Amino acid sequence: MLSAEATAMQAYSPEQNAVLDALIRNRSPGWSFTGHLLGISYDRIGDTNCMLRCASADHVLDDIGRVDFGAVAVLGDLALGVCSREATGASVRMATMSIGLTMHDAIGQGDLTARSQLSSYDPRTRISTSLARIFCGNSLLCTLNGVFKVLPAPEGLATLDPRFRSNDSVGEYQCSELTDLTDREARIYSRVAGTASASGQSFLSRFWGFEVKTSRAGASGRVEIGPHIGNRVGHVQGGILYAFAAEVARVAAGGAFRLVSMHASYHRPGEGGVLCANALRSYQGRTTSVINTAVTDGAGCTMLFAQSTYCRA
Incomplete structure (x- = not known):
């Protein structure tokens, strides 16, 4: 647990604010800490037309200001999986079997936008396939294909509740919101608190x-x-x-x-x-x-x- 005195003394970097914001948002079940951390949101959901976004915030960039490949990989995995989920229902979990990626351009600057669609779903094997394109700014960055196995959700797991796009921004946390971090949340936050940037390594690589x-x-x-x-x-x-x-x-x-x-x-x-x-x-x-x-x-x-x-x- 973080004491009120220690919390009040700290000045929070954009990376620390992003982690704290994700921890607090993740208290509402149905989404994931990683989804909140990367600010991934949905514009549209449907088995034939899904759109997801990832804003190029400071903590999503690498050490020279480009979007981190880790954000591309997470966004791609989610974009491919959500189409399959639409064909089978939200109260399941998607086990990734394979992902193929082809790059069309070098990663640069700008928000990421993923557009995906379901290719097939076999109810006998419960295997689905899907396709996605990811744009960086206005340029096509990469195309992906994925294969997923639809599995029953574990008992007690909250139904997926995707975060739809809004004008919400990362909160500016000072002290009162941080004094009630659980031990689990505090361990996650400790991975970023006071960590100096390593040359040649992005924030996401260091945090993960x-x-x-x-x-x-x-x-x-x-x-x-x-x-x-x-x-x-x-x-x-x-x-x-x-x-x-x-x-x-x-x-x-x-x-x-x-x-x-x-x-x-x-x-x-x-x-x-x-x-x-x-x-x-x-x-x-x-x-x-x-x-x-x-x-x-x-x-x-x-x-x-x-x-x-x-x-x-």
């Missing part, structure tokens, strides 16, 4: 806890599992898991290469104490590079496998 280093054959990474990266069910949010694999693959490819495409298959839900990733260069040419990335739990069981293609920038 991505630890990545190069190796002779590529790169490896580690992230602790906790409520700061969880979805409504308590597993690692599918977009964050995708973003973690992409970050380790990016380091393996090297700074001279730019992401062209990435396909990830999800094997198991992200749960346990820690995620580990190992990215290996399966091909390295003069103009292209192919990276295979496996994300495992602490026991070595594979949770996600991804193959990424890069071109020399």
Whole structure:
């Protein structure tokens, strides 16, 4: 718990305000902490026409002012899943089976807008497929395709209640709103409170806890599992898991290469104490590079496998 005296002494950065705002909004069940943190909202929902937005607030940008790829991954996962949910009902949960992404432009500045639609739904297998396009500002950034398994919602899980677009902005918190943080909320907030920015690493990567280093054959990474990266069910949010694999693959490819495409298959839900990733260069040419990335739990069981293609920038 944060004391009133300690809270009153603090000056809050945009990042701290964003985390506190998400914690307070997340007290109303039906959405997720990550959705609130990224300010993701819905303009339209329907199985043939969905539109979601993510505003390019300070905490959603990387260290040089571009929209963070993590926000793209989370927005894409949500946009693909919501179409399938519309075909099956809100009182279910969507298990991500695979996500494929093709980049059409380099990530730049501007709000993200995702437009998605349902491709198919088989009631016998309860498997759905969907397509999405994400725009950064007015430019097409990437296209995505996703496959989802529709599962019964755990008992007691609140029905998804998407946050529709409004003029609400992140609150400016001073002291009174913070003195009643629960222990769980305080642990999440402690990940941002007083944390200095690391050169070359975005706020989201630091807050989510991505630890990545190069190796002779590529790169490896580690992230602790906790409520700061969880979805409504308590597993690692599918977009964050995708973003973690992409970050380790990016380091393996090297700074001279730019992401062209990435396909990830999800094997198991992200749960346990820690995620580990190992990215290996399966091909390295003069103009292209192919990276295979496996994300495992602490026991070595594979949770996600991804193959990424890069071109020399």
